[in-house]
Amino acid sequence: PVTTSPLHIAVVGGGIGGLAAALATARAGHRVTLVERAARFAEIGAGLQLAPNASLALDELGVLSAVRHTAVAPPRLVMMDALTGEEITALDLRGAAYTDRFAHPYLVTHRTDLHAALLAACREHPAVTLHTGHTVTEADQDGSGVHLHFAEAHAGLTADAVVAADGLHSRLRRALVGDGEPVCSRYVAFRGALPTARMTGRMSQHAASEAVMVWAGPRMHLVQYPVRRGELYNQVAVFESDRYTPDSDDWGTEAELEERFGGSCDAVRDALPLVSRDRRWPLFDRAPVDSWVHGRIALLGDAAHPMLQYLAQGACQALEDAVALGEALGRCADPADAFTAYADRRRARAARIQTNARRFGEICHLEGMGATLRNMLLASRGPEAFDDISWVWTPAPAPVPAP
């Protein structure tokens, strides 16, 4: 419920971050127009892990039960050695140690299902207007508002303030921050979800366990987990290419995928032919920046803090952003003040996760003696050893309102 006069906020981008931001802003009592460049709202056909910080955010946005309807709550998060096939370490995601520490579930979902739940909630909210086929090219602002220009023949849009949730290659960020292009990690991902019934032999046992399986190997890894009530099985194969060239797409190819995973254990080699090859995804991030807010324009989600996926937190952080944005817009009368409060609450935490995601990728991809030492160190940890990950899965509390 709004404690300030209603504003008109434009949100650029209808991904998970943009839809969540639109919903949070409308729930804070403001009017929202969301513009998306694609002809229709959609997400890619792969899975997403939602740690308890994300399910808390979904609860605060009023969509957790809709998401839980199709999501799976995996019992374990297991790290396996991709070469030997042996278990390195595992966390128990349903036991008392988990539930004592985290009030919300660890979920895995199909991206389309999460996106659809957010989209349905936006469509149902009378204060949200959604437009597809609107590509923002520029944003002009003065002290009273922001005017958006579009590549298509639509009239421009004027709003009191703008949330730029236009993703990794954000055009608005490029105009405002000036830190060049995203950083390519030389790693690529091949990913997609297939009917679980297609998993056979050893793979069907892993699929039936409903665990999140992370097979860590030298400069590569494979992640597997069920989504959509267990009907689909998501697989993501990630590896470093030796043939990276910045100006071409001729690196990180299917042939390199086969080569890099060639020496892996039987279970991983069995899974490889069923990893989706429709499209390859070069993996990018950026170094953290402080400048998320530029007057009446604020960055959110990947536009603000693109990160490597090794902590599975990019979308989780975008959801946390949305909740913090809604809270600030419900409290501050001036949108620029609300944006500053939002960024102050979120910046340091997102930066820490961005930085640690790179480190976690390095640990996951160790080879030789490094991998042996990692396995020895992690083997001593029990299934309730949440101390190291707990800060990632626990968002900063909302500020206490002044009396």
Ligand code: FAD
């Ligand atoms: P996007 O999803 O990129 O959305 C941006 C939207 O803006 C798009 O719809 C786009 O069409 C639109 N747009 C762009 N430019 C314009 C414009 N000029 N005008 C209008 N619209 C525009 N995160 C997790 O939390 N858990 C995971 O398990 C996880 N796994 C991952 C695995 C891989 C392999 C990868 C690559 C990422 C993973 N992530 C994960 C990260 C997560 O996918 C992203 O952080 C998240 O999707 C970002 O959402 P977003 O809304 O900020 O950006």
